[in-house]
Amino acid sequence: MILNTTLKMEKAMAQAENYSDWSDAAAAHDRSTGVDEWKASDESKHFDHISIRRRLKRLSKFRKTQNNAGLLYALNEGIHGNMDGMGNGRLHQKAKFGTKQLIQDYVDAIVDALEYLASDKVDDILFEEKLDFFRRAQHCYGRSAFLMSGSGAFLYFHMGVVKALWSEGLLPQIMSGSSGGSVVGALISTHVDEEIPSFFAPENLVSDHAEDILASRGLGLLGEGALGGAKRLKIEEIRSRINNLIPDLTFQEAYELTGRHLNVSVAPAEKHQTSRLLNAIASPNVYIREAVMASCAVPGVYPPVTLAAKDHKGARKPYLPNRKWVDGSVTHDLPSKRLARLYGVNHHIVSQANPLITPFATDVKQQRNPVTAIRNATTSTMKAWLNANIEIMQRPLSYFPRLNSIANMTLSVINQDYTGDINIIRPTMFWSPAKILSNLSVEEIAELIQLGERTTWPKIEMVRTQSKISQTLERILFDYETELALDHAAVMNRQIA
Secondary structure (H helix, E strand, C coil): CHHHHHHHHHHHHHHCCCHHHHHHHHHHHHHHHCHHHHHHCCCCCCCCHHHHHHHHHHHHHHHHCCCHHHHHHHHHHHCCCCHHHCCCHHHHCCCCCCCCHHHHHHHHHHHHHHHHHHCCCCCCCCHHHHHHHHHHHHHHHCEEEEEECCCHHHHHHHHHHHHHHHHCCCCCCEEEECCHHHHHHHHHHCCCHHHHHHHHCHHHHCHHHHHHHHHHHCCCCCCCCHHHCCCCCCHHHHHHHHCCCCCCCEHHHHHHHHCCEEEEEEEECCCCCCCEEECCCCCCCEEHHHHHHHHCCCCCCCCCECEEEECCCCCEEEECCCCCEEECHHHHCCCHHHHHHHHCEEEEEEEECCCCCCCCCCCCCCCCCHHHHHHHHHHHHHHHHHHHHHHHCHHHHCCCHHHHHHHHHHHHHHCCCCCCCEEEECCCCCCCHHHHCCCCCHHHHHHHHHHHHHHHHHHHHHHHHHHHHHHHHHHHHHHHHHHHHHHHHHHHHHHHC
């Protein structure tokens, strides 16, 4: 009987058409297999459940007695990421839906306490003291970011991941994209919330020749049948068609429009130059369209791109006119360290669809078994061997610039880290190389979007639990900073009057 119920729930999960249906089936699966008992029990070797239970009781006591000073003190000493091992990925592998009830209760208690302290109900703590606390809390706790890899035609997988996260209100405001991932990031970051759902419909992505742009953006901006002998799209064609998808905005203008922090990775075409992460902080006046085109220009497949920027008079001008840029995934497919420096990001949600990486990618931060250990050891050995051999051959290769460039690019690719804290990895699809670089039909696009959605659903509750506190802090700080700015403006107006 139990086996039949379990099989029925697994079938329901496989056939679910939306996250609500999938989560209902997943929760029922946990009940039928007895995993609910594991969730209800505090005990686990993967986190300090005794400390978390003690902290939860303390928060509840202060909250119930309205001891605001004590509540603030308790939060001050205990609000940071991965408290007592709570962020351990293994805690989200046992159940199909959710994790330990203690962890969820503790996160909810933190969020409730933060919202309570931020409210007007708490009037025995000064506004300035609250603001200082929330700023320090966000700095200590960190922020989440969504990173999209290079992808070729598989960029539609990213669209499915975005759809799943956005529909649940879990898409981070900070996002990065390289190559095909930069296209999806640009689409989302240049349109307001009301416009976004239209991009989840495959037929809207292929209207006005949009499929020519999207399918060609990931690996060299190739046109239909690029590897089969058909002509490659010219840059003029690409530029005119991309106008239908991405508004002609700078990074700063896009941020002011949507509040989303878009980051696009580009690599230098010239030797001895450094790669860049383009965004509203480091390059506010750079136009997003050219940045995306540069991030997608695979060396040797498509010519490098000169970036463009808006000058102080509002005119379009070349940005660093003596330099050209190519595919960002070559050097920084997932620019985790740069996001950390710019935004205080310490939690990375990765959508990995790179066709060169996904066949070998595993969620190494969560999986610990003999097969994974052997594969990781083999991969490390291979990387070390390649690095050593290319270093030995560096001098002979210097006489062959083309080979030397390929060798350096190979090293850059293999030495990167392609995973984050939460990894949504595209399942292997046995498509020919021509398919990966060609235009796709509406049916194939719909299949990839759905694949992205379904691959994301098992990660949704993990994302929700691990990002709930940081999202709450961001929302509170935004309201507080806005109030502070309005107060300052009022003071200035009175002084002028």
